[in-house]
Structure formats: C-alpha cells, structure tokens
Amino acid sequence: MEQKKAKKIDHEEYKEIYGAALRISSFKHLILSPESAMNLQASLQATIDIPRVPSLNGLIGRCSQPFEKQLTETDVNSKQCRLSINKVDVENAVMPLLKEEEDVEKGIRVKVYDANGKEYPMTFKLWAHKLHVLKEGWIEFCTDHALLAHQDFLKLWVFRNLHTKDLCFFITSRRLQEFQPIKKRRLNA
DSSP states (O other), X not given: OHHHHHHHHHHHHHHHHHHHHHHHHHGGGOOOOHHHHHHHXXXXXXXXTXXXXXXXXXXXXXXXXXXXXXXXXXXXXXXXXXXXEOHHHIIIIIGGGOOTTOOTTTOEEEEEEOTTOOEEEEEEEEETTTEEEEESSHHHXXXXXXXXXXXXXXXXXXXXXXXXXXXEEEEEEEEOSOOSOOOOOOOOO
C-alpha cells in the first residue's frame, strides 16, 4: 500500500516538474514589457542570494552564490595593490560566468561595487600564473572602507551586468575582533 502511495507522489512531482518545464520553454517566445521584466527579475532575486542595493536594481544578471574571504596582510598592503581570491572560489563563482573571449591571464576589466553602490573600476586577472587577483582600484576600495588584515571579512558576489554584459563584483565587509588568520578547513570529497 505504501509503495503505491510513493509512486503516486513521484507521479505528481513529475507532473509538476513537467508543467514547470513546459511553462519555462514557452518563455522564449514571450516578449515582456519592461515592467514585467523587472517583476520577473525581482522574483528571481528573491529566490537567490543576490545583493540588495537599490542603485544596482535592474543591473544584476547572472549571479554567483556569495563567498567569503578573510583579508590578509598582503591584501591591505598598499605596495601589493591587489586582493587575492582563492582558486576554489574563482572556479565556483567566477569561471562559470566568463565569456569564451575573456582571458584571465591578460586581465578582464571589471566593475566592483560596494554596499552603497559606489563603483570601482578594477582588473581581474591571473597573476604570476598562479594567483587570481583584483588589481588597479583595489587600494582605493581598501582605503575607502578602512579595511584591516585578519579583522575584516569580505563577502563577494560575481555577476553579469544585465545591460552591458560586463563582469562585475559586489563586495561587502564585516569586522570581527579577530586578530589571527582563520585557516580554511579543506573538505575531502
């Protein structure tokens, strides 16, 4: 008796999934009004962890899940002038959003936004063939936010601008009274 009930639930779930897929496939022929497009974008943003900044409304297209980084001494050193980004975070958040013609070794011009929506032009690149960094403009961001090594933790999103299709970053920070580096645990999968 319970097996029949389980099959019925699976069948109902299948019908729901099939119906949703059918509705979504019909969207390619649908022309939305600007108001409907904004409403659709807002409902999508409600289901995904997307930065909530009024000045960015309507600009955020495809967006990564956020990741965090504790700032290091070299990240805030004015002589280094770069924010290093962990390879795993780059693979999970940045690489899926890159266009085929974008070359991280040559560098990609990006716009970085802070929590107030202020724009900082920077370059995202692979530095010395081993380290992914945000350069040119990072020190201004760092200075504007009085960022400190080991105490400040950044939350970063990567997204495509809906209008320009450019690669963008959104960065917020929070300060803890931690003065030591926190080592990331590596998960053995």
